[in-house]
Amino acid sequence: MLLGGFQKFSLIDYPGKVSAIVFTQGCNFRCRYCYNPELVDSRNTKHETRYNEEVILDFLRSRVGKLDAVVVTGGEPTIQTDLPEFIKKIKDLGFLVGLYTNGTNPQVLKKLFDERLIDYVSMDVKTRLSQSESGQPLAEITNNYQSVTGVKITDEDLSKIRESIALLKKSNIDYTIATTVVPGLVAIEDVEALASDIRGVKHFRLQPLVKTKEMLDNKYRAVEPYPIEELERLRHEIAHYFGRCEIRA
Numbered sequence: 247m248l249l250g251g252f253q254k255f256s257l258i259d260y261p262g263k264v265s266a267i268v269f270t271q272g273c274n275f276r277c278r279y280c281y282n283p284e285l286v287d288s289r290n291t292k293h294e295t296r297y298n299e300e301v302i303l304d305f306l307r308s309r310v311g312k313l314d315a316v317v318v319t320g321g322e323p324t325i326q327t328d329l330p331e332f333i334k335k336i337k338d339l340g341f342l343v344g345l346y347t348n349g350t351n352p353q354v355l356k357k358l359f360d361e362r363l364i365d366y367v368s369m370d371v372k373t374r375l376s377q378s379e380s381g382q383p384l385a386e387i388t389n390n391y392q393s394v395t396g397v398k399i400t401d402e403d404l405s406k407i408r409e410s411i412a413l414l415k416k417s418n419i420d421y422t423i424a425t426t427v428v429p430g431l432v433a434i435e436d437v438e439a440l441a442s443d444i445r446g447v448k449h450f451r452l453q454p455l456v457k458t459k460e461m462l463d464n465k466y467r468a469v470e471p472y473p474i475e476e477l478e479r480l481r482h483e484i485a486h487y488f489g490r491c492e493i494r495a
Contacts, residue, residue, distance in 0.1 A: 247299050264315070266309070267318075272320070272321050273348075276462060277462060303335060303336075315365070318346070346370070366420045367421040369422070427472055446487070450492075457469070
Protein backbone atom coordinates (compact mmCIF):
# COMPACT_ATOMS: atom_id res chain seq x y z
CA MET A 247 0.00 0.00 0.00
CA LEU A 248 1.14 3.51 -0.80
CA LEU A 249 0.11 5.49 2.27
CA GLY A 250 0.16 9.27 2.47
CA GLY A 251 -1.15 9.94 5.96
CA PHE A 252 -2.89 8.74 9.08
CA GLN A 253 -5.29 10.46 11.48
CA LYS A 254 -5.71 8.73 14.81
CA PHE A 255 -9.12 10.09 15.76
CA SER A 256 -12.26 11.39 14.06
CA LEU A 257 -15.88 11.85 15.09
CA ILE A 258 -17.25 12.86 11.67
CA ASP A 259 -15.89 10.57 8.97
CA TYR A 260 -17.78 7.38 9.85
CA PRO A 261 -21.40 8.20 10.76
CA GLY A 262 -22.08 7.69 14.44
CA LYS A 263 -18.73 6.04 15.14
CA VAL A 264 -15.32 6.96 16.53
CA SER A 265 -12.80 6.24 13.81
CA ALA A 266 -9.21 6.52 12.63
CA ILE A 267 -8.46 7.57 9.06
CA VAL A 268 -5.95 6.05 6.64
CA PHE A 269 -5.01 8.22 3.64
CA THR A 270 -3.78 6.37 0.57
CA GLN A 271 -1.30 8.03 -1.78
CA GLY A 272 -2.25 8.66 -5.41
CA CYS A 273 -5.45 9.54 -7.26
CA ASN A 274 -6.75 9.05 -10.79
CA PHE A 275 -8.46 12.46 -10.66
CA ARG A 276 -6.98 15.96 -10.40
CA CYS A 277 -9.97 17.84 -9.00
CA ARG A 278 -9.33 21.58 -9.15
CA TYR A 279 -10.60 22.30 -5.64
CA CYS A 280 -8.91 19.31 -3.95
CA TYR A 281 -7.76 20.28 -0.45
CA ASN A 282 -5.38 17.31 -0.10
CA PRO A 283 -3.09 18.07 -3.07
CA GLU A 284 -0.14 16.27 -1.47
CA LEU A 285 -2.06 12.98 -1.80
CA VAL A 286 -2.79 13.23 -5.53
CA ASP A 287 0.53 12.14 -7.05
CA SER A 288 1.43 8.51 -6.34
CA ARG A 289 5.11 9.46 -6.72
CA ASN A 290 4.90 11.80 -3.72
CA THR A 291 6.10 9.41 -1.02
CA LYS A 292 7.18 11.90 1.63
CA HIS A 293 4.72 10.36 4.14
CA GLU A 294 5.17 6.73 3.11
CA THR A 295 7.98 5.85 5.53
CA ARG A 296 6.33 7.57 8.47
CA TYR A 297 2.93 6.02 7.78
CA ASN A 298 3.75 2.54 6.57
CA GLU A 299 1.26 -0.27 6.83
CA GLU A 300 2.74 -1.99 9.87
CA VAL A 301 2.93 1.25 11.87
CA ILE A 302 -0.77 1.81 11.26
CA LEU A 303 -1.74 -1.77 12.08
CA ASP A 304 0.30 -1.65 15.31
CA PHE A 305 -1.54 1.50 16.36
CA LEU A 306 -4.90 -0.05 15.54
CA ARG A 307 -4.08 -3.13 17.59
CA SER A 308 -3.49 -0.82 20.54
CA ARG A 309 -6.92 0.80 20.01
CA VAL A 310 -9.09 -2.32 19.84
CA GLY A 311 -12.08 -1.61 22.07
CA LYS A 312 -11.44 2.15 21.96
CA LEU A 313 -12.05 2.91 18.28
CA ASP A 314 -15.12 1.65 16.44
CA ALA A 315 -14.04 2.02 12.84
CA VAL A 316 -11.28 2.76 10.35
CA VAL A 317 -11.95 4.94 7.30
CA VAL A 318 -9.79 4.40 4.20
CA THR A 319 -9.67 7.47 1.98
CA GLY A 320 -7.18 9.20 -0.28
CA GLY A 321 -6.20 9.97 -2.82
CA GLU A 322 -8.31 7.25 -4.39
CA PRO A 323 -8.03 3.98 -2.47
CA THR A 324 -9.43 1.75 -5.22
CA ILE A 325 -6.41 2.30 -7.48
CA GLN A 326 -4.27 0.45 -4.91
CA THR A 327 -3.98 -3.17 -6.06
CA ASP A 328 -3.55 -4.52 -2.53
CA LEU A 329 -6.49 -2.61 -1.04
CA PRO A 330 -8.62 -5.73 -0.30
CA GLU A 331 -5.75 -7.43 1.53
CA PHE A 332 -5.06 -4.29 3.58
CA ILE A 333 -8.71 -3.87 4.53
CA LYS A 334 -8.94 -7.55 5.50
CA LYS A 335 -6.14 -7.02 8.02
CA ILE A 336 -8.14 -4.17 9.54
CA LYS A 337 -11.36 -6.21 9.57
CA ASP A 338 -9.53 -9.09 11.26
CA LEU A 339 -8.86 -6.73 14.19
CA GLY A 340 -12.61 -6.32 14.62
CA PHE A 341 -13.07 -2.80 13.25
CA LEU A 342 -15.83 -1.53 11.01
CA VAL A 343 -14.34 -0.23 7.75
CA GLY A 344 -15.47 2.81 5.78
CA LEU A 345 -14.30 3.59 2.25
CA TYR A 346 -14.21 6.98 0.51
CA THR A 347 -14.08 6.68 -3.28
CA ASN A 348 -14.81 8.49 -6.55
CA GLY A 349 -16.57 5.42 -7.94
CA THR A 350 -14.37 4.89 -10.98
CA ASN A 351 -13.54 1.27 -10.12
CA PRO A 352 -16.84 -0.59 -9.64
CA GLN A 353 -15.10 -3.96 -9.99
CA VAL A 354 -13.05 -3.21 -6.86
CA LEU A 355 -16.15 -2.03 -5.02
CA LYS A 356 -17.96 -5.25 -5.99
CA LYS A 357 -15.07 -7.38 -4.74
CA LEU A 358 -15.10 -5.57 -1.40
CA PHE A 359 -18.87 -6.08 -1.16
CA ASP A 360 -18.68 -9.73 -2.15
CA GLU A 361 -16.00 -10.42 0.46
CA ARG A 362 -17.87 -8.38 3.10
CA LEU A 363 -14.85 -6.19 3.72
CA ILE A 364 -16.55 -2.80 4.02
CA ASP A 365 -19.41 -1.51 6.14
CA TYR A 366 -19.84 2.06 4.89
CA VAL A 367 -19.06 3.90 1.64
CA SER A 368 -18.92 7.62 0.91
CA MET A 369 -18.76 8.20 -2.84
CA ASP A 370 -17.98 11.56 -4.42
CA VAL A 371 -19.94 12.22 -7.60
CA LYS A 372 -18.46 15.36 -9.10
CA THR A 373 -21.28 16.67 -11.29
CA ARG A 374 -24.21 15.58 -13.46
CA LEU A 375 -24.02 12.22 -15.20
CA SER A 376 -26.64 12.46 -17.96
CA GLN A 377 -28.24 14.84 -20.39
CA SER A 378 -30.51 17.58 -19.17
CA GLU A 379 -34.17 17.76 -20.16
CA SER A 380 -33.20 20.40 -22.71
CA GLY A 381 -31.07 17.79 -24.48
CA GLN A 382 -27.56 18.78 -23.44
CA PRO A 383 -25.22 16.77 -25.71
CA LEU A 384 -23.52 13.80 -24.04
CA ALA A 385 -20.15 15.25 -25.05
CA GLU A 386 -20.91 18.24 -22.82
CA ILE A 387 -21.54 15.89 -19.89
CA THR A 388 -18.12 14.28 -20.27
CA ASN A 389 -16.59 17.74 -20.72
CA ASN A 390 -18.25 18.91 -17.50
CA TYR A 391 -16.84 15.97 -15.57
CA GLN A 392 -13.48 16.54 -17.22
CA SER A 393 -13.48 20.20 -16.18
CA VAL A 394 -13.96 19.22 -12.54
CA THR A 395 -11.57 16.28 -12.42
CA GLY A 396 -8.77 17.68 -14.56
CA VAL A 397 -8.37 14.41 -16.50
CA LYS A 398 -9.82 13.02 -19.72
CA ILE A 399 -13.26 11.51 -19.10
CA THR A 400 -14.94 9.11 -21.53
CA ASP A 401 -18.48 7.74 -21.77
CA GLU A 402 -17.06 4.50 -20.35
CA ASP A 403 -15.76 6.37 -17.29
CA LEU A 404 -19.21 7.80 -16.64
CA SER A 405 -20.73 4.34 -17.09
CA LYS A 406 -18.39 2.99 -14.41
CA ILE A 407 -19.44 5.72 -12.01
CA ARG A 408 -23.10 4.92 -12.69
CA GLU A 409 -22.33 1.24 -12.10
CA SER A 410 -20.79 2.05 -8.71
CA ILE A 411 -23.91 4.01 -7.74
CA ALA A 412 -26.08 1.06 -8.79
CA LEU A 413 -23.96 -1.27 -6.65
CA LEU A 414 -24.43 0.99 -3.64
CA LYS A 415 -28.18 1.24 -4.15
CA LYS A 416 -28.49 -2.56 -4.32
CA SER A 417 -26.21 -3.16 -1.34
CA ASN A 418 -27.24 -3.68 2.27
CA ILE A 419 -24.57 -1.38 3.68
CA ASP A 420 -24.80 2.24 4.77
CA TYR A 421 -23.60 4.73 2.16
CA THR A 422 -23.52 8.39 1.20
CA ILE A 423 -23.28 10.08 -2.19
CA ALA A 424 -21.59 13.49 -1.88
CA THR A 425 -21.20 16.37 -4.32
CA THR A 426 -19.19 19.56 -3.82
CA VAL A 427 -20.92 22.63 -5.23
CA VAL A 428 -18.37 25.07 -6.65
CA PRO A 429 -19.25 28.40 -8.31
CA GLY A 430 -18.04 28.45 -11.91
CA LEU A 431 -17.40 24.70 -11.92
CA VAL A 432 -20.28 22.72 -10.42
CA ALA A 433 -23.42 24.82 -10.71
CA ILE A 434 -26.73 24.58 -8.86
CA GLU A 435 -28.42 23.27 -12.03
CA ASP A 436 -25.76 20.55 -12.34
CA VAL A 437 -26.67 19.28 -8.88
CA GLU A 438 -30.39 19.47 -9.69
CA ALA A 439 -29.79 17.29 -12.77
CA LEU A 440 -27.60 14.89 -10.80
CA ALA A 441 -30.24 14.54 -8.08
CA SER A 442 -32.75 13.41 -10.69
CA ASP A 443 -30.17 11.02 -12.18
CA ILE A 444 -29.51 9.26 -8.87
CA ARG A 445 -32.97 9.39 -7.31
CA GLY A 446 -33.56 6.67 -4.76
CA VAL A 447 -30.15 7.04 -3.11
CA LYS A 448 -30.37 6.56 0.67
CA HIS A 449 -28.29 9.56 1.70
CA PHE A 450 -27.12 12.53 -0.37
CA ARG A 451 -24.76 15.17 0.98
CA LEU A 452 -24.20 18.64 -0.44
CA GLN A 453 -20.75 20.02 0.29
CA PRO A 454 -19.83 23.70 -0.08
CA LEU A 455 -16.39 24.57 -1.38
CA VAL A 456 -13.83 24.35 1.43
CA LYS A 457 -10.87 26.69 0.97
CA THR A 458 -7.56 25.65 2.50
CA LYS A 459 -4.03 27.03 2.49
CA GLU A 460 -3.00 24.73 -0.35
CA MET A 461 -5.37 23.48 -3.06
CA LEU A 462 -4.59 21.61 -6.24
CA ASP A 463 -5.53 24.73 -8.22
CA ASN A 464 -4.92 27.64 -5.89
CA LYS A 465 -7.17 29.96 -7.87
CA TYR A 466 -10.05 28.31 -5.99
CA ARG A 467 -8.76 29.89 -2.80
CA ALA A 468 -10.18 33.13 -4.20
CA VAL A 469 -13.59 31.65 -5.12
CA GLU A 470 -16.41 32.49 -2.73
CA PRO A 471 -18.55 29.44 -1.90
CA TYR A 472 -22.27 29.51 -2.57
CA PRO A 473 -24.09 31.16 0.34
CA ILE A 474 -25.52 28.64 2.77
CA GLU A 475 -29.00 30.07 2.09
CA GLU A 476 -28.69 29.12 -1.58
CA LEU A 477 -27.52 25.62 -0.70
CA GLU A 478 -30.43 25.27 1.72
CA ARG A 479 -32.85 26.21 -1.07
CA LEU A 480 -31.19 23.60 -3.28
CA ARG A 481 -31.39 21.00 -0.53
CA HIS A 482 -35.11 21.71 -0.14
CA GLU A 483 -35.70 21.35 -3.90
CA ILE A 484 -33.94 18.00 -4.28
CA ALA A 485 -34.59 16.35 -0.90
CA HIS A 486 -37.61 14.39 -2.19
CA TYR A 487 -35.28 12.32 -4.40
CA PHE A 488 -33.46 10.82 -1.41
CA GLY A 489 -33.99 9.05 1.87
CA ARG A 490 -32.00 11.82 3.53
CA CYS A 491 -30.41 14.99 2.15
CA GLU A 492 -28.07 17.23 4.13
CA ILE A 493 -25.50 19.99 3.82
CA ARG A 494 -22.11 19.44 5.40
CA ALA A 495 -18.73 21.10 4.92
